[in-house]
Amino acid sequence: MVDFFIYLLILSGSTYLIRAVPLALFKRTINNRFVRSFLYYIPYAVLAAMTFPAIIYSTGNIASGFVGLLVGIIFAFKKKSLTVVAIAASLGALFVELIIMLF
Amino acid sequence: MKLYLKGLKAGVPIGLGYLSVSFTFGIMAVSLGFDWWQAVIISALTLTSAGQLAGIEVMVSPGGYLTMLISQLTINMRYSFMSVSLSQKVSPKFKGIKRWLLGFFMTDEIFAVASNEKTVEPKFFLGLSTLPWVGWTLGTLLGALIGNVLPPIIMASLCIAIYGMFLAIIIPPAKKSRSIFIVIVIASLLHCAFYYLPVLKEIPSGISISISAILAAALGALLFPIKRGQEEAENG
Numbered sequence: 001m002v003d004f005f006i007y008l009l010i011l012s013g014s015t016y017l018i019r020a021v022p023l024a025l026f027k028r029t030i031n032n033r034f035v036r037s038f039l040y041y042i043p044y045a046v047l048a049a050m051t052f053p054a055i056i057y058s059t060g061n062i063a064s065g066f067v068g069l070l071v072g073i074i075f076a077f078k079k080k081s082l083t084v085v086a087i088a089a090s091l092g093a094l095f096v097e098l099i100i101m102l103f
Numbered sequence: 104m105k106l107y108l109k110g111l112k113a114g115v116p117i118g119l120g121y122l123s124v125s126f127t128f129g130i131m132a133v134s135l136g137f138d139w140w141q142a143v144i145i146s147a148l149t150l151t152s153a154g155q156l157a158g159i160e161v162m163v164s165p166g167g168y169l170t171m172l173i174s175q176l177t178i179n180m181r182y183s184f185m186s187v188s189l190s191q192k193v194s195p196k197f198k199g200i201k202r203w204l205l206g207f208f209m210t211d212e213i214f215a216v217a218s219n220e221k222t223v224e225p226k227f228f229l230g231l232s233t234l235p236w237v238g239w240t241l242g243t244l245l246g247a248l249i250g251n252v253l254p255p256i257i258m259a260s261l262c263i264a265i266y267g268m269f270l271a272i273i274i275p276p277a278k279k280s281r282s283i284f285i286v287i288v289i290a291s292l293l294h295c296a297f298y299y300l301p302v303l304k305e306i307p308s309g310i311s312i313s314i315s316a317i318l319a320a321a322l323g324a325l326l327f328p329i330k331r332g333q334e335e336a337e338n339g
Binding site: 003004006007008010011012014015016018019020021022023024026027029030033034035036037038039040041042043044045046047048049050051052053054055058059060061064065068069072073075076077079080081082083084085086087088089090091093094097098101 | 115116117119120123141144145148149150151153154155158161162165168171172175176179180181182183184185186187188189190191198202203205206207208209211212214215216218256257259260261262263264265266267268269270271272273274275276277278282283286287288289290291293294295298299311312313315316317319320321323324325327328329
């Protein structure tokens with residue numbers, strides 16, 4: 001049990017510090033064009049890498065994952081809100097899961 | 104108060120997304136032998152998906168304290184880039200102790216939504232962070248306690264929700280900007296390479312996500328350096 005709390009301290013402590021220290025200590029404006037551009041692109045790059053290819057395996061079934069992905073892309077392309085896109089993708093996946101279950 | 108409420112509203116979809124994702128985390132933690140309160144305390148204090156998953160795996164293996172530290176630093180490295188990025192957009196009021204406290208909430212999604220603001224006010228950021236934290240903690244509790252009650256196909260379908268949210272964040276800006284579109288394609292292809300190719304696929308996903316994202320963003324910065332003030336123009 002003591003072990004659990006030491007692991008927890010390392011897990012949450014390191015996660016906290018890696019987030020808070022740069023935010024707390026970084027005060028000046030970055031003028032370097034490359035660094036500014038890198039920081040501009042990094043969130044899109046992180047989310048893209050997290051999404052692909054994991055999204056098609058997320059439901060445990062490639063067919064429903066793929067349909068969920070397509071529905072998600074269509075709704076995101078139409079600029080629906082985050083919640084609407086998330087629900088639409090889930091419903092798309094659920095639809096395929098139901099079909100698989102019934103047939 | 105108005106700013107806090109504006110943030111709270113912007114955080115609703117993230118909170119819902121986290122509720123479903125952390126639900127799965129709660130189920131997994133309990134199935135690995137953790138008590139429900141341990142799963143909840145991990146989520147409440149850590150607020151991250153990939154890091155927590157890797158974390159509970161290290162705890163049960165057990166992998167040792169150093170393994171825990173190294174895996175967490177690599178998986179979460181992206182947060183420090185996000186924090187530096189956001190430090191360029193925060194309002195003058197966002198300083199001192201506020202940065203130390205609010206830095207805790209720097210997740211991918213909270214960052215992505217906050218980056219869409221022209222300037223980020225501390226009250227807005229706190230409001231934005233509230234529901235995701237509640238959703239993440241509550242979802243873990245629910246998953247740990249009642250996860251096995253839901254029909255499996257509903258559980259499976261909910262697992263895609265968080266990725267749907269990611270699509271909603273990256274696709275609209277990619278429509279407007281060719282360079283963002285290309286960076287997204289490169290990051291996706293790189294991570295697919297890590298996923299499918301021999302040797303590369305042995306690398307844990309927390310690390311391969313960081314490598315893919317850093318390479319893609321660096322390439323984007325080399326090929327399409329942004330102009331002054333473009334940050335606001337693209338996101339606005």
